[in-house]
Each structure stands twice: as C-alpha cells, then as structure tokens.
Amino acid sequence: MCFTIKAQQYKVIDSLLNDYNIDGARAIISKTSYKDSSEKLLDNAQYYVFTNQLDSAFINLFNVDTLSLSPINKARYLDYLGKTHIADDDIDKGYLYSIRAKEQYLKVKELYDANAFNLTLYNLFADQEYYNYEPDQLLELFGEQAIENEWNDQVADYYIQIALLNFNYDNKKEVMQNLDLALEYLKDDNYALERARIFAIKSVYYAQITQELDSADYYIEKADVIEKRFNIPYKTYYTLINKAAITRLRGNYKETINLLKQAETLKHNLYKKSNLKFLYSLLANDYEDQENYKTSLEYLKKHINYRDSVNIADQFVNLTKYQTVQKDKQILLEQQQKTKNKNLAIIFGGFLIAVSIIGLLVYKNTNRKKKIAEQQSELEKQKLQTFLKEQELTTIDAIIEGQEKERQKLAGDLHDSVGATLATARLQFSHLKKHKNSLDNLDDIFSNTEELLSQAYHEIRNMSHLKNSGVLAKKSLVPAIENLAKNASVSTSLQVEVNHYGLEDRLDNNLEISIFRIIQELVTNIIKHANASEASITLTQHDDDLNIIVEDNGKGFNLSAIDKQGLGLSSIEKRVNFLHGDINIDSTVGKGTTIIIDIPLKTNAS
Template sequence: MRKKYLLLFVIFCGNISLYGQVSKDSINSILENTTITDSLRANTLNQVILEHFTDSKPDSAIVLVKKLLDFTSEKKLEPQKADAINTFANSLLHKGEVAEALSKYEESLLLYQKLKDLKGEGIVLNNIGKIYKLRWNFDEAEKYYKQALKKSKEALDTVNEAGTLTNLGNINLTRFKVDQAIPYYLQAIQLCKKINFKKGEGIALLNLGIAYTRKEDYEKSIACYDNARLIALELNNKNNLVHVYEALSSTYFQIKNYNNVIETSKQGLELANQLKRTSLQKDFNYYLYEAYKAKNNYNKALYHYELGIQYLDSLDILETEKRLLQFEFDKQKLKDSIVQVEKDYKTQLAFDKEIEQKQAEKRYLLIGFFGLFVVLSIIIFLVYKNTKKKQQLVEKERQIELQKTEKLLKEQELNTIDAMISGQEKERQRLASELHDSVGATLAAAKLQFEHIQKQKEKGKEIDELYTKTASLLDDAYKEVRTMAHEKNNGVIAKKGLLPAIKNLAKNVSGINNLSVEVVHFGLEKRLENSLEISIFRIIQELVTNIIKHSQATEATISITQHDNSINIIVEDNGVGFSSKNLSFTSGIGLSNVEKRIEQLLGTLEVDSNPGKSTTALIDIPL
C-alpha cells in the first residue's frame, strides 16, 4: 500500500525524471505539500532517498535525510524518524563512514525497540550485522543476523527474513564453511519463491552458485548463475546481472572453457562500462586477456591487457607478463627459428642449473642431517655414560652404607657377647667363692660329723643325734647349691627382662639408614622362662638385622602380644619387599636361622611380602 501511494504521489508531482534524479526543489515540494498526511509525506521522501540516492549519491542522500529528520522531529513522527535514521545510516555506510553508520543504526534500533516495531528491529539488526561483517568480526555479525532473523519471523517480514538468511550464508561462505552456507541459501530461495520476491531470489542464487563453485561442483554452480541471470534480466537489475557475469566468467575460467569465458566476459564488460564499475572492468579485461592468450589470439589478448592496465594502481604488476606476451606475439609474426633455438637453449641451461642447485641442496641437507645425527648420538652416549656412572656411584655408596651397618651390628653383637662373657666370668668367680665359703664349709662340717660318727660308733654313744645333725648339714648344702643354680639360670638378658632388651635393641638400630623402629607390646606383665626370652630376643634381633640389610625401609614396627597359651610376634617394615611365593629360607636373605629357632620352640612363621611393597613376619610360639 505504501508503494502504491508513493507511485501515485511521484506521478502527481512529476518531479522525478526517467533517470531517477530528484532535485532539491522536488524534495521541498514533497515536504511542503499538504494534500496528503505528514506520515505519508515522510514515508514517500524516505523511499525516494533510499531508492535513488543511497547507491550512487550518498552525499546528496545525507543532505536530504537531514531535512527529513528535521521534518519528522518537527511533526513528532517517531516511526518515520526511525526509518529516516536507518536511511541516514545507509547513506553513511555507502560513503564509507562505517563507525558513524553503526552509531546511527544503534540509534534507530533503540527507537524501534521503544516503538515495539519488530519489523524495523529486524531490518536494523540485519544492517548492523553487515557492519560487523565489513569489520571481519564474523562472530558478532552472525549474532546480529540471527537476532534479525528472529525479529523478522515474529514480524512476518518475509523479505527481510530471506535477506538475513542469505547474509548468514555469506558469513559461513566467508569462513570457508561451504556446507553450512548452502542450507541458508536454499532456505532463502524457497522463501523468495513463496512470496515471489524475485530480487532476493536472484541474489541468493548468485551466492549459492559461488558456494557450489567453491565445492568444485561446476554443473550446479553454472545452473544457479543461469537462473540468477534470467531473474536479473527480467527485473532489469543491472547491478546483480554484472555480478552474475563476473561469477560465470570466473567459473568458466577455472574449468578452462575459454569460449564461454570470452562470451560472458564481453557481456559483463559492456555492463561494467555502463555502470562505471572500475574493479569489474579490470576483472573482465583480465579474463578476456587470459582467454585470448590461451587460444593463441595474441592481438586481442594484448588489446585487453593494455585496456585492463588502465584500471590498475601500478603498471609494475603485469610488466613481466606483458614482456612474455610481446615475445609470443613477435614469435608468431616473425617465426624466427633462431630465437626459438636460443630460447630453448636458455631454458635447458636454466633447467640444468636448477637441477644442479636442487641436487646441491639435497647434498647439503643430507650432510646437515648426518651431522645432526652424529651430534645427537654423541650427546645421548654421554648422557647414558654419565647416568651409568651415577648409578654405579649410588650403588657403591649403598654397599658402603650396608657394610657400615653390618659392621655396626657385628660390633654391637660382639659387645653383647663380651658383656655376656664378662658376666659369665664374674658369675663363675662368685659361684666359686660361694661354693668355697658356704657349700664347702657346710660339706666340711658334714665330713667331720661323719668322722665323729665313725669314732662314736665304736663307743656306741649318741648315734641318733649325730645322724640328725649330719642330715641337717647335707640339707643345707643342697639348698645352697639349688639357690646358686637358680641364680645362675637367670642369665644376662633375664636380669632386666625381654621387653627392656627389645626396646634397647630398637633404640640402638634407629637412625641406621634413616630407619625408625617402634616397639608395641600387650600383656607382658609376667616374665617368661629365661631360655625362651633369650630365643625370642635372638629371633627379633635377626629379623631387624634383615630389615636393615635388605629392605631399604624407613619405618619398622615390633609388636609383641602375650596370650594365656602363646605369644604372638609381628615384625613389619615399609621397605621394597620381595617375592614371598618363591621364598626359600636357605636363599641367604637372613631367615634360615629364624626358622630353625622357631622350629626348636615348636612355633610357626609366616612371611607376607611382594616386590615394591612392605614385608610382614608373623610368629606364633606356644607357652
């Protein structure tokens, strides 16, 4: 309806020429005309500016939009003001003032949001997405395109929805995500066909063709270009048509179909000349130059080469190509065999030189690799040798430490033996003294009594009393001998008891090889028989010695628990362990003596250990 009123009003005014030029007087007459409403005047002027100035004359559009903004502000036409700001931003964008355009788009977006105009929001969000695409901020552009798509769907604005789908396809195509771009183009084409929006369909088909060209599916891409060309011809949309011809020329050039390159490039060049599109003029001349050169038509190739140079910023870009082209032209014209021979000779020399250079490079590369390999081998050997020496040094230090430990244990054992021998000697001396002083005296008295009995027997006097005294003396001698035997049986260790002896052992070995030994006991209130205590002490001493020599442990625990009928001993450590499954008590790891002692006491021994884990010895001895 808006376009219908616009067309009627333009015809009525008669101020728009066939070439789409609108004078300032025409704009003023639209603004000052009171035969229609203010909102229709604003909408009409906005459409005129948008359609006739944005592409070709952005400066003029900016001047006129400012007038329109003043008009909408004066008349308080908020919806039309939002449209005018959006058009103002379009003019700034075409002028190349990107930052100012983004600011105006954001201003119009706020106004559309205030008015709850979903259609306007969708259009502006789409334009903001274009700004971020120009800035190569594709993530932000895609975000705004998706917001625009949502608003357009809510507003049932199918035209902007189709355009946004095409823009989303373009974002993915720019990111080289061709397979993700194609579905967007297909949706846009389907939507445009549904509402008969030919212009949008043509743009989507053009971009879909570019996507298929990227996939090297040239049959589908050419079909898309042909359909886009027919739509552009139907709508007389020269701007889209010239881009279709450029895409066709590029595709035909890739597949080396030079006849079609020439045909489409000629048509495209004619349009580019009409529209004064410098970059497209350069491109079409380049395609014609390459196509004619491939067909050996050097006159026309040189013509389009010279024509294309006019649109370049620098003549140095194709100078080398120009000389080669002139050489080919002269060769065809003069057919100088001498020049051909000379060229072939130079080419062969260059080829031979290149081969020789490559061979030399290969030799240097091989030498470099070999040298690097030798250096790396030497480094690896030195590192290995150094590591081996360190390992040997560590092993030697460990052996020295073991020897020190064994020496310390032997010294401790010798000290213990010396103490025992010394004690035994003193005990012998005490025993001899007691036997001489006590038992000897008693026996001497008993001997005298027997002699006296013998004398009195002959006289027959007081025999019974003499027998009683003699029996008493013998009983005293027996008791003294028995007492000394009991005292002797107590032994050196038994003087203090088993538990103090074990605690003293733990105290003496703690600190050797960073080993810490703890003693835990339960129920040892009563003393054991001396020989049993000595045997248990020797068993524990042997196990502790084994831990020091072989386990590399830092912690060990000795647990002793006395029950009514047995005594339980647990010796465990946190060392490296060994394989208890294949354990042989005669393997020399210090357990054979332990086993023999336990067998003599009718006890049992269990060893639980695995390589890399702790070792636990469980001993049960009946009482």
C-alpha cells in the first residue's frame, strides 16, 4: 500500500515524532509515493534530525535540489539544516540557518514554526558564555505570541524559561509557580516527556539550589518512570547526570562515579561533544575528590580534548555579523537564474535605445561644446566675483556678530555683577535711613557700604580686562561666595549661610566666574524681592557634576504668573544653559523658594 504525498505531510510526521511514535513516522515516509525526490529527502532529514542520526540527516540535506523547492520546503530545508548543525555542536552554522529559517517561515505564514525559532535563538544566545548579547527580547516575543495564539506546548516552554531565569535560593516560590503553570498546559497524554522534563528541572532545583535531597529524589524518579517508557538514550543520559549530582551531595562518590560511567556508555548523538566534555569534567573532579589522581588526570585530558574540539568561542565569530549573513550558494544561483532572462532583455532593449540616441547626442554635443567654450570664461569671472562678495559679506557678518556678542556680554556683566553689588549697597543705605537712630553697629554698616561701593568701582574698571573676574581673580569660588554672603548678611533682616562639599580643587577660571555670577544674581533676587530673613547656598561636587541649591524662607511666588525678565530669571537660565546645565525652580507663595542647578564639570573643562 502506498500513500500520495500531501502538502502538509511534514506536520503529520512532526506530530508523530513529538509523540515519540518513531515507527509510525518511519512507516509514512516509507509508504509514500513521492513525485519529487527532494520531498522525500526532506522527510528523511526531518526523521533523522529528531532521532539524532546526524550523519544520515546531513547526507539527505546535502542531496536536496534547493532550486526545485517550494517556499514552504525552503523553510523546512533551512530549519532541519540549522537543527542538525546545532545538535552537531556547530553553533555558528546552526545560528545562521536558524535565522534564515525563521524569516522563511514568516514569509509563508507558518507562524507557529517561526515563533519556535525565537526560543531556539534565545537558547543559543543565553547558553554561550563567550557571547555578550541580551536575548530577553526574543524570550518575551516567544511568550507573547505563544500565549496570544494559545499554543500550549510553547506557552509551557515559556514558563519553563522564566523559572530557569529565577533559578536561585531566594526565588523558590517563583520557580515552582512557573513550573506548575507549565504543567497546567501539558496535561494531555501527548506531553508526557515534556512533563518528565519539568520533573527533572524540579529535581535539579531541590538538589543544587536548596539541597532538599529527598524532594530531589522524588522528582527525578517521577521523570525516570516516564522516560523509561520511551527508551530515549539522550534523555536517560541527562537523568543519570542528575542522579549522580544528588548522590554526590550525599557524599556517596562511589555511586556517583558508577552513575556517570553508565551515562558514558550510552550511545546518542545529540550534543555529543558538549555532553562528553561536561561528563569528563565531572568524572575528573570526582576522582580527584577520592584522591585517585591518576584516573582524574586521564579524564581531565579527555575533557580538554573535547573542549578544544568544540571550540565554541571561535565558532561564534559570525554571530556579531547578523546583518552581513551571506546567502546560501544554491539559493543565490536560483535568484541569478530567475533574473538572467530579464537582464538579457533589458540589455538588448537598452542597446537599441542607445543606438537610436547616440547620433542625436553627438550632434547636440558638438553645438554644446561651442557654447560651453564661449560661456566658460564668462562663468569663471562671475564665480570669482561671487566668491569675493561672499567672502566680504561673511567677514562683515562675523564682525557684526562679534560686536553684538560683546555688547550682550557687557550688558549681562553690568546687570549681574555691578547691579547686584549696587543693589546690596542700596539695601544697606535703606536700612541706615530707616534705623539711623537705633543702630548699634552703625560704623560696621558704613564700613561695609563703603567696601561695596569700592567693589562696584573695581568691577566696572576691571571689565576692560579680558578674563578678570573681579571677585574671583585672587580667590577661588567658595571664598568669593562666602564673601558675597557676608556682605548680604550685614543687615540684621537677612542671614545667608554657605555650605560646600567636595570642592577641594579650583575649577576652570571662566567656569568659576559664570557660577559666581549665577549665585550672585540669585542672592540679589532674594534681597530685592523675597522679603526673607534666612537664606542658604549649598554647593556639592559629585565626581564630574556640581550641584547648587539656593533656598530662602521668603514670600515665594507663582512661577507661571511672574515676569522672568524682571526677576533676572531669564538671564540666569541663559547662563545655566550656556554651561550645558539644568535648572529647576520650586516656589510656593508664602513658603519660600528653592532653586536647584546641576552643572556638568567635565563638559565645561578647559
């Protein structure tokens, strides 16, 4: 009896294989009458990949005529080729083919198969210690699509991965909850082996993380009972490794070594090199713990040999070149063949058109050369004149711009420096006028007022010098601010406190001047407008950042209703922005004002 191949037969085979009905899958392939030999080769490869007969899988795949494949079979070809390379520890090629398989499945709208590759790629990235990549977005995409489409087996795989991400002592509740959620999606009898896998994961957690060895024994035995029904060597291998880990924790090294040697005798091809590398490292360590150094050394040598053969670090060079993956040679040939006739037609048509217009072009070109020769000299003269005019305009613009900037700077300095100093002197005169008959420190106030006027005089005089800071020429920033606070505090109606932290070294001179002017303007605003009795200035340097906080307990204001120009806030904001800083103003009517400024020092370094 023979079967006629159907378009979706591979899904029937896949279903049988996932149910571990190996004979049933083999029977369908054997009894089907194939019209296309590539179809049979792909079905054979599908069977051999699942049963881990990697050599047979490669032979069938290499004999596939890729030029004759339909779009869905192209996806299957890339799918099986990627899985075979991964199982053979050729991670680099496995990655490249997996990327292309996912893209091809998306093209043919096979979304379930495409989504499966999100998990495949996630595991490739997550398992490689040599590759610096964040694969979480692949896992999130895999989970979202599985849940949205109600693909139960993929939803279960998603919760298993979440459990593994939380695999530590403090997350016992999260681990068990996610594993139990996965079991809820695997109640169907067809998912028996998947349930066994979850029991094995629980056993590993109880053994390696919490060391609840009785619970570890319980779950590994549950897994073993299920797996023995199917007699799959590579699953038996992992079960023996897990049992050995539990006996090792109990200190029974003899039984541990016995279990590991049983695992060594199992014949299986899935990740054979990586598994043997891992197994031999365990045996080397266990024999060393038993002080059997000779046997330990033998297994250590075997471990090193397999580690070098796998050479994962070198294989992952191409993983950093995702966008430069080359097309498969045979697929490229197919594309070239499809475009060959089209290119020939274009070339022939283009030749006819070219012959038709060459004569016309030659005629027009002769006349054009004459005109160009006559116009060339005139054009050169015009270009030279235009260039000279542009240069002249550019020079004039630069001069005007420089003059305007200088005027703006002078106006700003007069407002921020001299204006602030005279405002303080004016306040003191006002204080004298109101309390001239009741002041005990009259001489001090006169002396301070005289000093302020003298300071204003010197500031105006020093503005003629390019980099003279007035206040900061001989002092650093902190003493200058402390002096500013002292002068502002001469009236008993306002006390200004200065605190500083981390400002051990002087800053760039221009930067110190700019910061001083900002603080000076803020203090002037407090004196003029705040009606405050107390104010504080705090400067804190954190590495390459300077934080400035100016606070007062004055009457505050409504930020949305005030005139920034009148308060000088516009000028302050411009200065802060010039220093690439940020300014935040917090004021409430009746509760004072707090202004916070952050200035990056590294950006403003000389």
